[in-house]
Amino acid sequence: MPTTLVGALVEGKPNYTTIAHVGITDPGSVSLGMNKMHFTNVGIRMNGTFSVNIPSVNMVEKTDYCGLISGKKLDKSRLFKTFFGTLRTAPMIEECPINMECKLTRTVDFPSHDIFIGEIVATYCDEAVLSDGIVDLAKVEPILFAMNDRSYWKLGGRFAKAWSVGNKLKKTK
Amino acid sequence: MPTTLVGALVEGKPNYTTIAHVGITDPGSVSLGMNKMHFTNVGIRMNGTFSVNIPSVNMVEKTDYCGLISGKKLDKSRLFKTFFGTLRTAPMIEECPINMECKLTRTVDFPSHDIFIGEIVATYCDEAVLSDGIVDLAKVEPILFAMNDRSYWKLGGRFAKAWSVGNKLKKTK
Numbered sequence: 001m002p003t004t005l006v007g008a009l010v011e012g013k014p015n016y017t018t019i020a021h022v023g024i025t026d027p028g029s030v031s032l033g034m035n036k037m038h039f040t041n042v043g044i045r046m047n048g049t050f051s052v053n054i055p056s057v058n059m060v061e062k063t064d065y066c067g068l069i070s071g072k073k074l075d076k077s078r079l080f081k082t083f084f085g086t087l088r089t090a091p092m093i094e095e096c097p098i099n100m101e102c103k104l105t106r107t108v109d110f111p112s113h114d115i116f117i118g119e120i121v122a123t124y125c126d127e128a129v130l131s132d133g134i135v136d137l138a139k140v141e142p143i144l145f146a147m148n149d150r151s152y153w154k155l156g157g158r159f160a161k162a163w164s165v166g167n168k169l170k171k172t173k
Numbered sequence: 174m175p176t177t178l179v180g181a182l183v184e185g186k187p188n189y190t191t192i193a194h195v196g197i198t199d200p201g202s203v204s205l206g207m208n209k210m211h212f213t214n215v216g217i218r219m220n221g222t223f224s225v226n227i228p229s230v231n232m233v234e235k236t237d238y239c240g241l242i243s244g245k246k247l248d249k250s251r252l253f254k255t256f257f258g259t260l261r262t263a264p265m266i267e268e269c270p271i272n273m274e275c276k277l278t279r280t281v282d283f284p285s286h287d288i289f290i291g292e293i294v295a296t297y298c299d300e301a302v303l304s305d306g307i308v309d310l311a312k313v314e315p316i317l318f319a320m321n322d323r324s325y326w327k328l329g330g331r332f333a334k335a336w337s338v339g340n341k342l343k344k345t346k
């Protein structure tokens with residue numbers, strides 16, 4: 001899964017936490033599986049907004065650090081340069097090449113987790129990670145996460161076109 | 174996102190479709206963002222069960238093909254060798270190195286999509302993709318998917334330990 005930094009305004013301050021248990025629901029919405037212990041959850045519920053920020057491989061220390069310490073103990077607004085967008089209450093991280101600001105539309109309640117589903121209201125992108133006008137993941141260098149070995153992985157190379165490579169089989173069936 | 178093949182029994186036959194808009198909710202559950210047009214949705218709703226199969230890079234043609242044609246038009250039970258597990262109604266793909274059989278616990282309704290959330294009841298794994306008893310993603314060679322360039326990507330290398338690499342910053346803050 002892609003490792004993200006989720007942002008919310010908690011007690012008036014930007015707070016960020018590291019979340020890789022994310023998902024895509026319908027094409028315009030994302031989901032976050034967030035343990036109820038997180039300080040960030042308080043802000044998401046209060047404001048009904050959050051951000052999803054995609055850090056690059058060179059941010060791995062800060063990204064991991066952000067998940068090691070709770071916002072209850074550390075003022076994480078000092079870790080990153082924050083900016084705000086149209087929603088005004090979803091703090092985003094300047095250093096991350098991609099940021100999405102989201103409006104909370106549904107919360108699915110699990111015993112230990114809040115599943116926050118948010119509609120993406122705006123996406124911000126560093127021009128340096130574009131190729132021919134679209135996001136180039138080779139330039140983004142996302143931090144991929146695997147729970148089974150508790151490790152971060154890099155993205156490899158693009159190797160096939162979707163809705164295309166399978167056409168070869170169409171002819172033979 | 175990881176590309177998966179989602180399986181369900183539809184009209185008594187195993188059917189599979191290609192879904193990369195997946196998610197992790199609480200640690201024991203997965204979510205699928207599935208367009209309501211999919212034939213597979215009918216079986217998931219009817220049986221309350223489904224499978225999530227992880228194909229490897231060498232299965233990219235079949236995986237993509239599976240998303241190009243609807244089960245309404247093609248009997249996809251012929252594409253793969255199917256096996257069943259404890260749930261009896263969640264067909265799984267023998268050729269995929271990892272299979273999860275899931276019990277549908279919640280459905281979140283979107284205008285165009287069903288978000289199916291399922292509890293993972295059992296996970297099956299080819300011994301060939303294990304290293305020291307745990308799944309080694311370098312051996313699984315999952316097919317990663319990006320919507321922005323409609324392409325499949327390979328997984329790169331493991332480069333840092335989670336809940337660990339950030340400790341370096343702890344000492345200096």
